[in-house]
Amino acid sequence: MRVFKFVIILLVSLTSYSQNFCKTDEHNRLFFEKNINHYKGVEEKIKKYIKNNQNKDGDEDIITIPVVFHIIWQEDKQNLDEEVVIDQLLLLNECFNAENSDTSILTDTLKDWVGNFGIRFELAHEDPNGFMTNGITRTKTINPHFSSYNNLVKKSNYGKEPWPTDRYLNIWVCNLLDDLYGYAQFPGGPIETDGVVVDWQTVGNGIYPWTYPSLENLACGKVLVHEIGHWLNLYHPWGNEPFGCGDDYIPETGLQDGPIYSSDQCFDTLISTCNSIDRVFVKTYMDYSGCDCMVTFTTNQVVRGLASLHTYRESMINNYKPKPNINYLEETRINPTLTKGLFYIHLPNYSGIIEVFIFDIGGKLIEYRSLHGKTINIFDISNNGNGMYFIKLTHNNFISTKKILKYD
Numbered sequence: 498m499r500v501f502k503f504v505i506i507l508l509v510s511l512t513s514y515s516q517n518f519c520k521t522d523e524h525n526r527l528f529f530e531k532n533i534n535h536y537k538g539v540e541e542k543i544k545k546y547i548k549n550n551q552n553k554d555g556d557e558d559i560i561t562i563p564v565v566f567h568i569i570w571q572e573d574k575q576n577l578d579e580e581v582v583i584d585q586l587l588l589l590n591e592c593f594n595a596e597n598s599d600t601s602i603l604t605d606t607l608k609d610w611v612g613n614f615g616i617r618f619e620l621a622h623e624d625p626n627g628f629m630t631n632g633i634t635r636t637k638t639i640n641p642h643f644s645s646y647n648n649l650v651k652k653s654n655y656g657k658e659p660w661p662t663d664r665y666l667n668i669w670v671c672n673l674l675d676d677l678y679g680y681a682q683f684p685g686g687p688i689e690t691d692g693v694v695v696d697w698q699t700v701g702n703g704i705y706p707w708t709y710p711s712l713e714n715l716a717c718g719k720v721l722v723h724e725i726g727h728w729l730n731l732y733h734p735w736g737n738e739p740f741g742c743g744d745d746y747i748p749e750t751g752l753q754d755g756p757i758y759s760s761d762q763c764f765d766t767l768i769s770t771c772n773s774i775d776r777v778f779v780k781t782y783m784d785y786s787g788c789d790c791m792v793t794f795t796t797n798q799v800v801r802g803l804a805s806l807h808t809y810r811e812s813m814i815n816n817y818k819p820k821p822n823i824n825y826l827e828e829t830r831i832n833p834t835l836t837k838g839l840f841y842i843h844l845p846n847y848s849g850i851i852e853v854f855i856f857d858i859g860g861k862l863i864e865y866r867s868l869h870g871k872t873i874n875i876f877d878i879s880n881n882g883n884g885m886y887f888i889k890l891t892h893n894n895f896i897s898t899k900k901i902l903k904y905d
Contacts, residue, residue, distance in 0.1 A: 518678040518720070518785065520645035521727040522737055525683045539685035539809070543730065546804040560614075560806065561817050562666050563621040567657040568635045568697075569643075569650055569671035575697045577670065582620070582633055583850075583869050584702040588718040589618045589725065592782065592794075599792045602763055603780065610749050610778065612799030616806075618666070622820045625660050642672045645680040648690050659692055663812040666728070667692030668721070670700055679720045681727035684809035693724045717788035726783050726794070729802035730809075734784055742771035747797045750778050756785035763790035825851070826890050826897040834901045838879025842888075844872055854889040857881065878903055 564586070570576040591597045595613040603611070620632025636657045643650040650656035650669045659667040669692065673679070679695040699720035734750040736743020741754035752771035763780060781798065782791045794802070806814070828845040844851060850869040855878070857863055863881060868874050878886065883903050890897045 518676070519723065519727075519733070520677055520680040521683070521724065522733065524645045524680045525686065526737065535685060539683075539730075542808050543684075543801065543804045546808050547800055550804070550807075558615070559617050560814055561617050561619050561819075562813060563664065563817060564618050564632060564666045564668060565621045565630075565660050566633045567650075567659075567667065567669045568633060569638050569640075569656045569669060570635070570697070571638050571641060571672065575672055576635060576637075577697060577700060579631065579633060580869060581701045585700050585718050585721060586618055586620060588702045589722060590616075592719070592722045593618070593725075595793070597792065599789070602789075602792060607778065607780070610793070610795045612794040612796040614794065614799050614802060619820070621660075621665055623818065625664070638671070642674050643694070644674050645677060645694070650694055651690050651692070659689070662688050662691035663810075664816045666725075666813070669694040670697050672697060679724040681724040683727060684730050684805045693721065693728050695721050695724060719782060719788055719791050722782045723791070726798070726802065730805035731783050731794075731798050731802055734779070734781065745783070746801060747795060749795050749797060750781065750783075753779075822893055824892070824895045826892050826895050829890055829897065831888060831899050831901060834899075836878075836901060836903055837905065838881075838903060839875065839877050840901055842868065842874045842876065842890075844868060844874065850892070852891045854891075856887045856889065858885045858887075 566582050568575075568577055568582075588597075593614040593616045595611050600608065600611055621630055622632065624630040634657055638655055640649060640655045643656070650671050651659060651667075656669060656671065659665075671694065673694070673696040677696070678699050679693070681693040682691050700718065702718045731747075732743075732745040733756065734745050734747070734753040735741040735755050736745045736753075742752050744752075752769050754770045763786065778795065779786050780790050780792050781795055782793065783798065784791065825845050829851065830843040832841050832843065834840070842853065850867055853864075853866045853868055853874075853876075854862060855864040855876070863878065863886070864876070866874075866876075881903065883905060886901050886903060888899045888901065890899070
């Protein structure tokens with residue numbers, strides 16, 4: 498086992514967090530306790546892969562995982578805009594590729610532990626029937642809220658059945674019970690329920706106005722990062738034991754007696770109360786330490802997660818089809834082209850991100866905007882002078898320029 502030296506050692510005992518925002522342990526324990534031999538087989542297969550691939554830690558080719566978000570809503574505010582979903586996806590890709598800036602809070606020694614999965618999550622561009630999609634489904638439900646115990650959100654009578662779980666990472670976004678913010682299914686569970694479930698208020702990147710009073714430091718998109726970690730077979734640092742001090746199979750996290758909730762202070766390391774030796778690293782996404790403190794996966798978490806991906810979810814990698822390079826600008830419309838100031842840019846449903854540059858007749862940039870998530874986008878140049886304006890649209894490698902005329 499690798500030995501690590503700590504710059505800062507805080508002689509503070511671990512304290513349990515009274516709320517259990519993640520129900521993944523309980524959700525999966527119900528299955529694996531009834532199928533103990535199957536559970537042991539999963540672990541043996543993963544350990545064997547790790548042993549045979551000692552040097553793989555995310556430095557291989559980028560792995561693309563197609564994702565579908567199932568938005569299950571009852572109230573209008575729960576029917577999240579596509580923009581929110583895209584912002585969440587961007588955050589996922591930052592966190593799973595060690596591109597997030599908040600790793601700056603780590604000491605130089607702890608930065609040596611930062612792991613890079615080399616995974617890119619991409620909204621599915623083709624549905625199970627081969628039709629184009631934006632990777633988001635929307636279902637209005639009669640259910641006011643959901644729990645982790647019956648998976649009703651994954652059933653057509655109440656929610657949405659999954660797309661084939663060997664081809665897509667299914668993510669259900671719904672209204673969960675008050676003390677529940679997400680849960681996931683570990684590799685090796687039933688294929689008909691595979692995927693991740695999160696509460697709608699946890700989705701995004703932290704700039705949206707909703708938040709749980711009891712989740713003030715977790716409504717930043719990192720709940721989904723945490724739950725996808727479970728989907729990749731990562732345990733909480735205290736293991737699969739209800740009272741802590743269990744093995745999460747990650748050497749650098751140490752033995753931990755329960756969750757750390759440190760919204761006011763981000764600890765570097767803590768002394769474990771499971772024994773007097775381990776220094777517990779509490780800034781990983783798999784703890785409960787809040788948005789400001791959940792900043793990284795460790796190198797061995799990456800090793801374990803990739804092993805699970807290559808053993809139990811390899812068909813998802815093999816079935817991936819690159820997104821075709823389609824010129825969506827041909828379907829983009831501007832209306833009206835003769836205006837006193839207001840005009841609309843209409844985007845096709847599956848266009849992704851389109852950049853808009855508005856120039857006056859002299860070539861001066863009047864406005865720039867990055868469009869995604871809304872089909873109809875309103876622009877207003879009322880405060881600018883009369884005359885011709887040029888609108889430059891860019892998408893992937895495609896460029897289109899259109900003209901509008903402003904008058905009084």
